[in-house]
Amino acid sequence: MTDLSLRLRRLWTLCRKETLQIIRDPSTLLIAFIFPGILLFIFGAGINLDSSTVTLGVVLEDTRPQAISLAESLANSPTFRVKTGFDAKQMGDELRAGRVRGFLIVRNDFSERALRQSPGTPSLLLITDGSEPNTASFVAAHVRGAIAVWQREELRRLGRQPTGIDVETRSWFNPSTESRNFLLPGSISIVMTVVGALLTALVIAREWERGTMEALLAAGITRFELLASKVLPYFVLGLISFVICVGLTRYAFGVPFRGSFGAVMLVGALFLGSALGLGLLLSTVLRSQFNAAQAALNAAFLPALMLSGFVFEISSMPPIIRAVTHVVPARYFVVAIQTVFQAGDVWSVLIPAFEGLGLAAVGFLGFTYLKTRRRLE
Amino acid sequence: MNATLIRLRALILKELRAVLGDKQSLRLLIMPVILQLLVFPFAATLEVKNNSIAVFDQDQGPTSHEMIQRLTRTPAFTEIVQVHSEAEARALVDKQTVLLVLRFGPQFSKSVESGSPEPIQAVLDGRRSNSAQIALAYVQQIVGAVPLNSQVAPSATLAVRNWYNPNLEYFRFIVPSLVAMITTLSALIVTAMSVAREREQGTLDQLMVSPLTPSMIFIGKAVPALIVAMIQATIIILGGVYGYGITFQGSLPLLYGCMVAYVAALVGVGLFISSVCATQQQAFLGVFFFVMPSILLSGYVTPVDNMPEWLRIATWANPVRHFVEITKGIYLKDAQFSDFSHNVYALLAIALVTGVTALGVFRRRLG
Numbered sequence: 001m002t003d004l005s006l007r008l009r010r011l012w013t014l015c016r017k018e019t020l021q022i023i024r025d026p027s028t029l030l031i032a033f034i035f036p037g038i039l040l041f042i043f044g045a046g047i048n049l050d051s052s053t054v055t056l057g058v059v060l061e062d063t064r065p066q067a068i069s070l071a072e073s074l075a076n077s078p079t080f081r082v083k084t085g086f087d088a089k090q091m092g093d094e095l096r097a098g099r100v101r102g103f104l105i106v107r108n109d110f111s112e113r114a115l116r117q118s119p120g121t122p123s124l125l126l127i128t129d130g131s132e133p134n135t136a137s138f139v140a141a142h143v144r145g146a147i148a149v150w151q152r153e154e155l156r157r158l159g160r161q162p163t164g165i166d167v168e169t170r171s172w173f174n175p176s177t178e179s180r181n182f183l184l185p186g187s188i189s190i191v192m193t194v195v196g197a198l199l200t201a202l203v204i205a206r207e208w209e210r211g212t213m214e215a216l217l218a219a220g221i222t223r224f225e226l227l228a229s230k231v232l233p234y235f236v237l238g239l240i241s242f243v244i245c246v247g248l249t250r251y252a253f254g255v256p257f258r259g260s261f262g263a264v265m266l267v268g269a270l271f272l273g274s275a276l277g278l279g280l281l282l283s284t285v286l287r288s289q290f291n292a293a294q295a296a297l298n299a300a301f302l303p304a305l306m307l308s309g310f311v312f313e314i315s316s317m318p319p320i321i322r323a324v325t326h327v328v329p330a331r332y333f334v335v336a337i338q339t340v341f342q343a344g345d346v347w348s349v350l351i352p353a354f355e356g357l358g359l360a361a362v363g364f365l366g367f368t369y370l371k372t373r374r375r376l377e
Numbered sequence: 378m379n380a381t382l383i384r385l386r387a388l389i390l391k392e393l394r395a396v397l398g399d400k401q402s403l404r405l406l407i408m409p410v411i412l413q414l415l416v417f418p419f420a421a422t423l424e425v426k427n428n429s430i431a432v433f434d435q436d437q438g439p440t441s442h443e444m445i446q447r448l449t450r451t452p453a454f455t456e457i458v459q460v461h462s463e464a465e466a467r468a469l470v471d472k473q474t475v476l477l478v479l480r481f482g483p484q485f486s487k488s489v490e491s492g493s494p495e496p497i498q499a500v501l502d503g504r505r506s507n508s509a510q511i512a513l514a515y516v517q518q519i520v521g522a523v524p525l526n527s528q529v530a531p532s533a534t535l536a537v538r539n540w541y542n543p544n545l546e547y548f549r550f551i552v553p554s555l556v557a558m559i560t561t562l563s564a565l566i567v568t569a570m571s572v573a574r575e576r577e578q579g580t581l582d583q584l585m586v587s588p589l590t591p592s593m594i595f596i597g598k599a600v601p602a603l604i605v606a607m608i609q610a611t612i613i614i615l616g617g618v619y620g621y622g623i624t625f626q627g628s629l630p631l632l633y634g635c636m637v638a639y640v641a642a643l644v645g646v647g648l649f650i651s652s653v654c655a656t657q658q659q660a661f662l663g664v665f666f667f668v669m670p671s672i673l674l675s676g677y678v679t680p681v682d683n684m685p686e687w688l689r690i691a692t693w694a695n696p697v698r699h700f701v702e703i704t705k706g707i708y709l710k711d712a713q714f715s716d717f718s719h720n721v722y723a724l725l726a727i728a729l730v731t732g733v734t735a736l737g738v739f740r741r742r743l744g
Contacts, residue, residue: 027659030666039669046674048683095540097716098702101682122536130542131709133550134423135680140537141514147535148521165489165520166496167479169513182504190669198665202658290570291405293661297562298409306420311678313508315427321419335473342504346471 007225014221014229021203022233031199032241036191037248043187044253047311048179054139056080057091057103066111066154073150074104079142095129102128102139114154181255185341186310188245189330190301192268195238196275197282197300198293204230204283205292223372227365231276235269238276242268249341259340263350267336270357274329275300277364284371304330310338332356384589388597396567396601410559410609414616417555418548425511429456431466431475438486444497444520448479453515470502476512477501541626541709552617553708554677557639557700559613560606561672564640565664567602568647573660576651591739595732599644606640607633617708627707631714635703638724642696645731652738671697696727 022028058071075082083100085091091103103126110123126143128136207213216226246264250257257264278300283292306312307321308330314322325331336353339346397403430448434441449457458475460466466478480498482488488495497520501509542549575581584594610633617623650663672678674688675697681689692698699720706712714721 025658027654027656027662031662035666035669042670042673046684046688047679052683054682092540096706096710096712098706122534124535126535126537128537128539130539130545131550131553131705132680132682133542133545133547135682136539136542136545137511137514143537144518144535165494167499167513167517167520168496169499169501179507194665194669199662202661206656206658286401288401289657289661290566290574291401293570293657294402294405294409294566297665298405298412302409302413305678306417312421312423313425313505316422316424316508318419321416324416325420338504343471348472 010221011225011228014216014225015232018229018233022237028199028203028237032195032237033244035194036188036241036245039191040184040187040245040248040253043184044180047183047187053079053081054101054135054142055083055099056139056143057083057085057094057100059085059088059091059103059105061086061088061108062106062110064111066114067106069154070106070110070147070150073153074143074146077142077146077149080146092127095127098129100129101132101135102126102143104143180253182338182342183310184249184253184255185337186308186334188242188249188337189271189304189308189310189333191245192238192242192271192333193275193300193304193330195241196234196272197279198296199237200230200234200276200279201283201292201296201300202289203234204280205287205289208283208287209289223369226372227280227369230280231365234276235272238272239265239268242272255341257341258344260345263345264337264340266354267333267340267350267357270354270361271329271333273361274357274364277361277368278329281364281368281371284368303328307331308334310334326356327360329357329360332360381593385593385596388589388593389600392571392597392601393604395571396605406563406605406609407612410612411616413555413559414552414613414620418551418621421551422547423507423511424545424547425453425476425508425515427455428453428476428508428512429458429474430454430512430516431458431460431469431478433460433463433466433478433480435483436481436485440486440489441481444481447519448516451515451519453512466500470500473502473504475502476505476509477516479516548621549623549709550705552613552621552623553705554675554701556610556613556704556708557675557697558672558677559609560636560639561643561697561700562668563609564602564606564643565647565650565668566661567605568598568644569651569654569660569664570657571598571601572648572651573654573657576655577657591736595644595648595736598648599641602644602647603637603640606636606643610636614708623708625708626711628711632704632707635700635707635721635724638721638728639696639700639703641728642724642731645728645735646696648735649731649738652735652742671695674698675701677701693723694727696724699724 056074058074060067060071071082071084074080083094085094085103088103088105091100094100095103105125105127107123107125113123124147126140128139130136204213207216213226217223242265246257246268249255279296282295282299286292286295307314307325307328309325310330314325314331317325332353336350336357339349339353343349397406432445432448434445445457448454458469460469460478466475466480469475470478478500480500482495482498485495485497499513499516501513503509539545572581575584585591589597614625614629618625646667647664650667651660654660654663674681674684674692674695677697681692681698684692699717703712703717703720706717710716
């Protein structure tokens with residue numbers, strides 16, 4: 001009994017020491033509390049998959065009324081800022097320099113062919129900037145749309161009723177289909193990775209560098225106590241940071257939240273466990289701040305950005321990479337938190353995600369436990 | 378050789394040994410490059426592939442059947458799931474089994490025959506709105522291609538050609554950007570952390586009392602960063618050309634020349650960060666604080682064009698954005714110096730401002 005209470009007191013003292021160390025270093029607090037705000041702000045304002053307006057070049061080889069009215073149709077479309085020119089080669093230079101994202105060449109036989117209704121070889125040629133693939137397909141889709149609008153207007157002017165099949169669209173979960181509504185919750189994975197993995201990796205590696213870890217171990221502290229005293233304070237720090245993120249996403253950015261508080265906290269806690277575990281593991285194995293920092297960036301941060309499915313769809317990746325994403329904890333976190341935000345507590349999605357996160361947390365922490373050597377080499 | 382040059386050479390050798398000296402750090406500078414080169418070009422794709430859609434066909438008429446036939450043949454969708462109720466469709470979307478649901482109303486085929494077609498209803502999964510909208514664009518293209526036996530609109534046939542990347546493959550966009558991305562992290566960490574490490578270990582004071590001037594110490598810190606960046610960039614370009622078969626369109630000397638300007642800007646930022654930080658931990662977090670937003674706002678994740686006006690202007694201060702534009706321009710588009718000279722001048726300005734500020738802070742601390 002006394003042994004247990006002694007152990008608890010020792011753990012408490014260790015945690016207190018760690019907490020004081022956190023509070024006294026402004027850079028830690030900066031990363032845990034200010035950084036999430038800045039990051040979410042960037043995601044809210046700067047990261048946007050929905051192109052709004054694009055500069056499009058129009059090269060008129062034909063200057064008869066039909067061609068002019070098509071050019072007007074394009075200029076009236078809210079998606080395009082139109083730059084008109086008469087020389088395709090010159091417009092090509094503009095494209096190379098990135099001043100236009102595509103240009104439409106209206107061939108000199110465009111009007112004749114439009115009136116005679118003879119399709120055949122294309123009378124319109126659209127060149128897009130393939131170095132920005134997403135924008136390129138956006139430009140192509142909207143030019144097609146603008147041409148369809150123009151065709152209907154022409155028909156109406158001829159006094160005929162235009163027909164065509166429409167696709168009426170609705171969106172579940174995210175009615176305005178703003179990419180922000182799924183990017184923002186997903187971006188919390190980045191913040192949590194930074195607080196969990198990077199911060200712990202650095203802090204523990206510093207202790208190894210300075211030899212204070214050995215000192216603690218020599219003082220008769222068990223491996224379990226040592227790890228617990230490192231994990232618990234950072235776990236609390238991370239959870240506070242998580243609550244700030246969720247709160248900002250919900251209230252400052254107005255992303256709808258349909259799940260329960262309990263579910264979102266469980267998601268956060270489990271992911272934090274895996275991130276802390278990874279950070280501890282890296283620092284324990286590498287034992288130098290410089291190297292632990294590099295490794296944490298590459299093993300935790302970049303996969304969280306690229307392989308978690310929060311910007312780039314996992315289902316579109318080739319099979320091998322899809323297999324790799326199964327060992328990226330952020331993947332489970334992103335699915336779970338997007339679901340909690342947009343759809344609510346859908347347990348058929350959440351439970352597998354919890355399993356993945358729990359497994360990662362236990363795996364990383366367990367491996368760290370084994371790697372923490374009691375004796376000095 | 379005069380004394381200054383000899384000193385500088387000794388200093389640079391020392392710095393190189395500190396960065397590339399031990400096996401572990403060398404591995405950590407090279408391994409990630411190779412790993413990222415293997416994974417990211419495949420991973421970073423906004424194309425819609427391997428997705429399923431659900432079809433709720435209440436019509437079962439000739440036109441709806443023809444449309445479903447055509448959808449089945451599209452490589453964009455792996456599977457077309459037939460459902461028989463709203464609830465069934467809803468469950469598939471909830472579980473993210475399907476990206477979107479198409480519903481043909483009971484009178485659909487008849488309405489098409491009678492010349493006033495009723496719309497097809499599409500429901501998207503808003504959690505994945507970008508993919509769902511791209512998928513919807515495919516659907517609209519297919520629906521639009523089904524001929525209707527009514528009056529013909531003025532013909533306007535459109536051919537689309539994508540320059541620099543004919544099939545709009547994402548890896549062609551990612552590899553040139555990786556050149557910028559990877560060199561950024563390493564160059565910043567190498568400069569910022571090495572100054573902080575010397576300060577922690579007390580060797581910075583030794584350097585300061587040596588006959589080396591602060592600007593020489595700066596150059597000593599910049600050269601290893603430049604060498605690391607050059608090596609990493611070369612690995613990526615070689616991988617891009619020989620591994621991914623992306624032809625290098627532009628001029629290599631031009632790219633390496635611009636890299637000097639870029640690394641100068643990074644060294645300036647790195648030294649500035651380390652000049653205001655006391656420990657390695659702070660320096661690293663400082664680097665991170667800078668790198669995260671710069672990468673996110675560089676055009677690598679989503680295009681700069683999509684940002685609001687004020688933020689687009691703010692990205693002028695972001696060196697990563699300039700270098701991403703330069704690498705993509707030279708690599709893919711054979712861009713000439715005049716096409717991106719404004720980017721290079723911006724980089725030099727950033728290098729100058731951060732470098733001078735860092736030097737000022739250092740001098741103040743010494744005095």
